[in-house]
Amino acid sequence: MLEANQITHQIGRRKLLDDVSLVAKPGELVAIAGANGAGKSTLLKTLSREINPTKGYVSLDNRSVFQFSAAHLARRRAVLAQQNPLAFPFSVYELVMMGRYPHFDGRPGADDLAVVDYVLDLTGITHMAQRAVPTLSGGEQQRVHLAKVLAQLMTADEIAQPRGLIQQPKYLLLDEPTTGLDLYYQHALLDIARAMTYRGYGVVAILHDLNLVMQYADRVLLLKDGRALVSGKPTNVLSPAAIRDAFGLSVDIICQSGMACPFIVPTQQLHAFSRTA
Template sequence: MLEAQHITHQINRKTLLDDVSLVVRPGELVAVVGANGAGKSTLLKTISRELTPTKGEVVLDKKPLNRFSSLDLARRRAVLAQQNPLAFEFSVYELVMMGRYPHFEGHPHPEDLAIVDFALERTGIAHLARRAVPTLSGGEQQRVHLAKILAQLMGIEEINRPEASIRQTKYLLLDEPTTGLDFYYQHSLLEVASELTRRGYGVVAILHDLNLVMQYADNVLLLREGKALSFGKPASVLTAESIFNAFNLSVHIIHQPELDCPLIVHTRQTVPLTAQIN
């Protein structure tokens, strides 16, 4: 289990996070949502150990995150950042292979090659393997970085036994992963994430599309100005009232029998709508 326990993060006199807690269990996809500046990326960077909280602690399987070595942590969690600048024109294959660096010294083993090939195929970019990453579109580059973090975490047994659960819990931290992706690949990426949760991974994803949250998230944390408004099942957290409070936006929550989850639709009203449409 990955836990952020009462996290506060301050820069000078500005509080970016104020006593925020989050729990991510193996087999769960947890979404973090909120308006720009709500503290979403700060929370994710704290969970990934990129930032050290002013107060509070991050714990992975009952062990404080700061007690893991960098190598051990790289084998347990991987991060898909908002921006991934490159200093050199690596090929797609070279960049995805970098995800395997925590697993070998010197030269990759046959299992490393097999995992990279699998990650390229699973993200739909095998045909781009020899292309230079900077020559790709933004959406294609996002899929390359997704393949890299898949290669970082996956083991050869996961390829050989695709239905088996993983033995040791692992976590993907995704900061706005659908940015730059078209409609098809937004869903494709989240299907990959959901597939991993079914095998025992934990996933944290910052998402802006609340309908994607409704469809894919097991739980959702709603932030406003660095504070947690609520945490729980998407249909319970993402109400018309809470969305208005967090985004200053009025919406309808539509329930239809043929849909597996509620649908959120923007309205031009300037006050929160409490009624739901059936």
């Protein structure tokens, strides 16, 4: 279990997070939602050990994440960041292979090659393996970086049994993973994330589209101004009142027979950049 317990992160007099807790269990997808500046990325960076909270702690299997070596932690959790700048024009294959660095010293072995080939196919980018990453569109680059973090976590034993449960829980942290992706690949990426949960992975994803949260998340944490507003099952959390409170937007929740989940539709006319709390 990956757990953030009563996290506060303060810079000067400003609290980016204020007493926020989140639990990610193996086998579930937890969404983090909220308006811009609500503290979503700060919470994800705290979960990943990128930043150290002012108060509170993050634990993995009931141990502080700071008690794990960097190499061990890299094999247990991977992060798809919001920004992924490159200093050199690596090929797609080279960049995805970098995800395997925690698994080998010197040169990649047969298992590393097999995992990279598998995730290239899984993310639909095998055909662009030799292309330079900077020449790709933003959406294509996002799929490459997804393949890289999957290569970081997966093992040859897992790909040999693609539907089997993993022996030790691992965690995939996704910071706005659908950014730059068209409609098809938004759902393709989240389908992959859901499939990972069926195998025993825990997934935490920052999502702006609340309809995607409704469709894919097992639980959602809704943040406002650095504090936890409400958490629980999406159908319980994403009420018109909570959405109005978090986003300043009036919505209707539409439920129809034949739909797998409710659908959220704005009901008010918006004026650009005029949102008020």
